[in-house]
Amino acid sequence: MATGETNLGDVRLDGAGPLYDQIRRAIRDLILGGAWPPGTSVPPEHALMEQLGASRMTVHRALVQLAREGLITRRRRSGTIVASPPTTYAMLNILSIPEEVRKRGKSHSYRILSRRDGKATAEVAARFGLARSDQVCHLVTLHFSDGQPHVLEERVIHLASVPAAGGQDFGAVPPGDWLLQNSLWSQAEHAISAVAAEAPDAQRLAIPAGTPCLLIERRTWNQQDPVTAVRLLYPGAEHRFVGRFGPYGEV
Structure with missing residues (x-):
């Protein structure tokens, strides 16, 4: 009923x-x-x-x-x-990084390291599986937990799906949380890999190059329209993801 x-x-x-x-x-x-x-x-x-x-x-x-x-x-x-x-949606938890940090009893802060709006570069298109003609907002953000690097976030936002992102400076709310508040998604793809930190990323995370890391890659769509794609790089030894969920999400 x-x-x-x-x-x-x-x-x-x-x-x-x-x-x-x-x-x-x-x-x-x-x-x-x-x-x-x-x-x-x-x-x-x-x-x-x-x-x-x-x-x-x-x-x-x-x-x-x-x-x-x-x-x-x-x-x-x-x-x-x-x-x-569907029950499978319960496995697709779109994390708020500030909330993730606060749940550990620590203080969250972040810094936008770079931003570029416009057609995807060849490198970014290859990394995220984009067409070169796609208009995106490409951001690299470093999140901190009690002042220490927590996760390196690289994200593209499809401006055709979320045009309001083009006018945001993300100075008050980080990109991921802004999207949770200002965009719709109906499907998500989520993958976790073990990788070694390459030198540029290792420097940003203040870890030695080659340190084992967890790479979380996520894409979301609203029906057939892509919304965002993100790569989250966590120092592996410092992070363990545990979730308890029911048919409608986290409990």
């Missing part, structure tokens, strides 16, 4: 593209943004038709697409509800 009711007034069209896709995006954004949590009743087709001035075929097409994307569950007799996230 549905655990909540929706407000038709929440469904706001942006005026861009076909009407069915505007409806799909409006409902998708309410779901991914948390306004319509799992179990919430989705307004029936006739109510959406009346509210949005759309035909039954247009509304039906939008809802069918949302069901294909796994965002809603359509049931003939009980109606349509926001779908529960």
Whole structure:
């Protein structure tokens, strides 16, 4: 059964593209943004038709697409509800580095070491699997724990997906936390590798070159659109990642 009711007034069209896709995006954004949590009743087709001035075929097409994307569950007799996230999502924990440091009882600070906005360079495109034509914000950030290097973060933000990033200096909030607050993501890819620190990175982390490190690589998408890709390099001997989680995330 549905655990909540929706407000038709929440469904706001942006005026861009076909009407069915505007409806799909409006409902998708309410779901991914948390306004319509799992179990919430989705307004029936006739109510959406009346509210949005759309035909039954247009509304039906939008809802069918949302069901294909796994965002809603359509049931003939009980109606349509926001779908529960797949169990595999519980393994994809998007970490806040400041929160990670604070949980260890230490003080977090950070420094933006470099930034470049525009087309990806050949080196950055190869490292992150980008097209050379991709417009990105490329940042290298060093995070500190009680004043000591904690993790080296290298990140690209796709400006086509998150144009507001181009106007941010990230002076008050680090890039990763800013994205958690200001962008939507629906899929993530997460990989952890053991690597030896190369000289430039080792110098930044104040460790000897060749020191074993943990490399966490993560990419996120909003539907088919890439949002960000990040490489997090942690000195291996000083870090151990432990998580306890339930079907909807960390507990």
